[in-house]
Amino acid sequence: MATPVHVDSGNSGSDLVKDYVCGGCESRTIFESADYFCATCTKFFCRKCIDPHDQIYAKHSKYGREETNKWPLTKIMEDLLLKCDVHKDKKLKMFCQDHSQLCCTDCVLLNHRQCTKMTLISESVKTKSFDMQQVSNNLQTIEDELHKVKSKQEGRIQSIEESCREKLHEIRDLKKKLNAALDELENITLKELDAIRTSLQICLKKDVDNCSRLKDDLQTLSEAVNSLCDKSRKDLEFIVSRKCQDKIQESDSYLKENPVKVQSSIIFRANTDIEQYLSKQFSLGRILDSMQSLTVTRKSEYILRIPSDRVQDFEITGICSLPSGQVIVADFNNNKLKLLDQHYKVSIHCDVSYSPTSICQITSSEVAVTMNKDVQFISVSNGQLVNGRKFSLQHDVKGIAHHQGALYITSGAALYHYTLTGSLVKKLYEDAGYIFRVWKCAVSPAGDRIYVTNYEQQKLLTLATDGTLISTFEHSEVQGPYGLDVTPAGQVLVSGYSSHTVIQIDGEGRHKLATLALQKDGLGQPASVCYNTNTHQMIVGLTNNSKIIVMDLK
Numbered sequence: 001m002a003t004p005v006h007v008d009s010g011n012s013g014s015d016l017v018k019d020y021v022c023g024g025c026e027s028r029t030i031f032e033s034a035d036y037f038c039a040t041c042t043k044f045f046c047r048k049c050i051d052p053h054d055q056i057y058a059k060h061s062k063y064g065r066e067e068t069n070k071w072p073l074t075k076i077m078e079d080l081l082l083k084c085d086v087h088k089d090k091k092l093k094m095f096c097q098d099h100s101q102l103c104c105t106d107c108v109l110l111n112h113r114q115c116t117k118m119t120l121i122s123e124s125v126k127t128k129s130f131d132m133q134q135v136s137n138n139l140q141t142i143e144d145e146l147h148k149v150k151s152k153q154e155g156r157i158q159s160i161e162e163s164c165r166e167k168l169h170e171i172r173d174l175k176k177k178l179n180a181a182l183d184e185l186e187n188i189t190l191k192e193l194d195a196i197r198t199s200l201q202i203c204l205k206k207d208v209d210n211c212s213r214l215k216d217d218l219q220t221l222s223e224a225v226n227s228l229c230d231k232s233r234k235d236l237e238f239i240v241s242r243k244c245q246d247k248i249q250e251s252d253s254y255l256k257e258n259p260v261k262v263q264s265s266i267i268f269r270a271n272t273d274i275e276q277y278l279s280k281q282f283s284l285g286r287i288l289d290s291m292q293s294l295t296v297t298r299k300s301e302y303i304l305r306i307p308s309d310r311v312q313d314f315e316i317t318g319i320c321s322l323p324s325g326q327v328i329v330a331d332f333n334n335n336k337l338k339l340l341d342q343h344y345k346v347s348i349h350c351d352v353s354y355s356p357t358s359i360c361q362i363t364s365s366e367v368a369v370t371m372n373k374d375v376q377f378i379s380v381s382n383g384q385l386v387n388g389r390k391f392s393l394q395h396d397v398k399g400i401a402h403h404q405g406a407l408y409i410t411s412g413a414a415l416y417h418y419t420l421t422g423s424l425v426k427k428l429y430e431d432a433g434y435i436f437r438v439w440k441c442a443v444s445p446a447g448d449r450i451y452v453t454n455y456e457q458q459k460l461l462t463l464a465t466d467g468t469l470i471s472t473f474e475h476s477e478v479q480g481p482y483g484l485d486v487t488p489a490g491q492v493l494v495s496g497y498s499s500h501t502v503i504q505i506d507g508e509g510r511h512k513l514a515t516l517a518l519q520k521d522g523l524g525q526p527a528s529v530c531y532n533t534n535t536h537q538m539i540v541g542l543t544n545n546s547k548i549i550v551m552d553l554k
Contacts, residue, residue: 020074022046037071038062044071095124167287174284185274196266207258214251221247290490290507293514296538298552299521302344305546309334316541316548317483318359319530320367326380327532328367329541329548330356337369337378339385342534344550350385352376358399358440362420368407370397375409375422391422399440403447410438415452415467428467433457442486444507451492451509453481460484460494462509471509478503478512483528483541493538495526502529502540522549 020034023043034044038053040060045053050062063070073081084090090104097117101107112118221244228237305312311333318330326347327340337356338349354371362368366379366388373396377388399410406425407418412435417425429452431437436455443450449470452461460473460481480498487493490507493516500519503512517523517540525543532539532550540549 020044020071022049024049036062036064039070042072093121094118095121171284178284193266193268200266204264210254210258214247214254217247218244218251291513292489292491294491294504294516294538294553295514296516296551297554300344300550300552301522301547302340302550303547304329304331304338304340304346306338306346306349308349309336313544313546315527315543317355317357317527318369319485319528319539319541319548320359320361321530321532321534321539322361322367322380323364323534324380325534327530327539328359328378328380328385330359330369330528332356332527337385339380339383344539344548348383348385350378350387357397360400360402362402368400368402370400370409373397375400375407393418393422396435398438399452401441401443401450403443406447408441408443408450410441410452412436412438414438415441415450415463417465426467428465429461429463429469439481440483442484442492444486445488445490449507449509451484451486453484453494455480455482455497460492460505460509473505473509473512475503475512477501477515483526485530487531488533491531493529493531495523495529495540497525497527497543500524500526502526502538516553517549517551521551 020037022030022032022034022045025032025046025048032046032048035047036045036050037043038045038057038060039062040057041053045062053060054062082091084092084102084104084107087104087106090106092102092104094103094105094108094112095101095118096103096108096112096115097119098115099112101112102121103112103118108118221240224236224240225244228240304314304316309331314331314333316329317332320328322328325342327344329338329340331338331349332355335352335355336349337352337359338346341347352369352371353376354374356369356371358370359367362377363379365381366377369376369378373394374390374392375397376390379386379388393409395411395414395416397409398412401408405420407420408428409416409418413432414430415428415438417428419425428450429438431454434456437457439453439455441450441452448465450463450465452463453459454461458474458479458481460478462470462473464470476499478494478496478499478501480496481494482497483495485493491513492505492507492509493502494505495502500523501515502517502523504514504516505511506513516538517526523540523542524545526540527543528541530539530541531537536553538551538553540551542549
């Protein structure tokens with residue numbers, strides 16, 4: 001019988017188990033891969049050795065490589081199949097029907113002493129039939145699935161590497177910006193230092209020059225006084241005496257008017273706020289993981305009712321947190337937008353012409369609000385909410401999201417891509433069923449995915465930016481999916497209006513990662529959810545209520 005051989009044909013490790021060696025060549029200690037199997041001789045032959053065999057045994061049944069299914073197993077393959085997976089030096093002899101497990105003698109001795117249905121494999125096969133074609137099909141199916149997963153994970157590894165390189169550039173760019181800012185502060189401080197040094201030096205140099213001049217004049221007069229001694233020149237003595245008196249008086253006045261009060265050293269008082277702030281930082285930023293499950297650590301409730309509200313229990317249909325720490329909420333029943341301070345207290349409000357249905361951030365101080373068939377831009381300026389431009393559409397507007405100048409707007413039945421000026425770019429997706437099938441929307445941080453809630457059919461849709469459906473998510477814990485938001489890490493938050501829940505879904509929109517809030521936490525028909533990037537909190541807007549629920553996350 002043939003034995004396996006490694007031939008230099010680039011075969012993988014698994015191919016070594018399947019290959020065969022020519023028996024004639026092997027007898028001469030030459031390992032040549034077999035190309036034929038003679039069923040009559042039960043021997044393997046290479047192309048050279050098959051010719052003399054055929055001349056002698058022309059009527060023998062032989063099979064080439066194209067019919068390897070008629071070849072016997074190699075000995076190494078047979079040994080591999082018979083080898084116990086646990087005890088590598090033992091062969092499989094028994095079958096435990098209690099555990100449906102193949103066993104060697106050590107397995108029986110160590111793990112199956114109490115089993116009552118232990119039989120020899122040779123006996124077990126007498127009562128069983130095997131559809132090897134079905135087994136092969138099953139193997140191929142699972143192998144194909146594994147290949148898909150392997151390819152997908154390899155793609156993700158490559159994606160992670162690319163993402164890591166991008167983030168590395170971002171980190172280094174941030175460091176450059178910080179260094180540039182520090183360099184600018186250094187330059188400003190050095191200029192100030194140089195200006196003070198110049199000013200002090202000019203002042204001191206002036207004093208030095210005046211002192212030198214007066215000193216030279218006094219020294220000249222002193223020499224004149226010494227020269228006039230015993231000369232009996234009364235006229236000159238009188239003159240020099242007056243000049244000395246005048247110069248002494250001038251010098252004395254100078255010394256009194258210009259005491260040595262100019263500082264001779266420079267004091268630098270460092271801005272310790274910068275150093276202290278930097279010393280308190282643990283890194284240049286957070287490395288975020290879209291697959292990381294969020295956990296609620298604390299819950300708080302805040303009342304948003306104000307005296308001018310005509311409806312006391314209202315519906316918060318949209319929430320948007322701004323970089324300033326302020327939060328804008330859309331009060332559907334009262335036709336208002338309310339600006340909340342960092343403590344979630346209503347600081348100001350403005351009335352709008354229709355009931356607002358959704359809100360998204362455009363700039364650091366500007367938001368876009370949907371109502372009826374209009375998109376209204378509103379900015380925060382000097383603590384006030386100021387109406388800006390507005391455009392009207394031919395369809396209802398229910399949800400809105402923004403990413404790098406692109407506005408994504410839902411009508412209840414379709415998703416559209418508009419510019420910031422209201423020009424239609426493309427209708428991306430449509431479901432012509434009931435009005436709640438394309439409800440609210442949000443965009444991934446990278447801008448490559450759009451998430452849409454299908455309220456009627458209890459689904460979350462994940463779309464590519466061209467409208468292609470990537471995935472559909474359904475779960476019993478999110479009935480009536482309504483509001484949604486995406487964290488900077490790509491974690492998707494969805495509120496279940498009918499299930500009174502908020503859950504977290506992975507960035508691909510396929511798997512639930514966590515249940516963040518339930519009805520027992522105070523949720524009643526949550527119509528909106530927002531991730532506050534400033535505080536790492538989740539804000540939930542309710543229906544028929546006057547409060548929002550804020551949850552600390554970790």
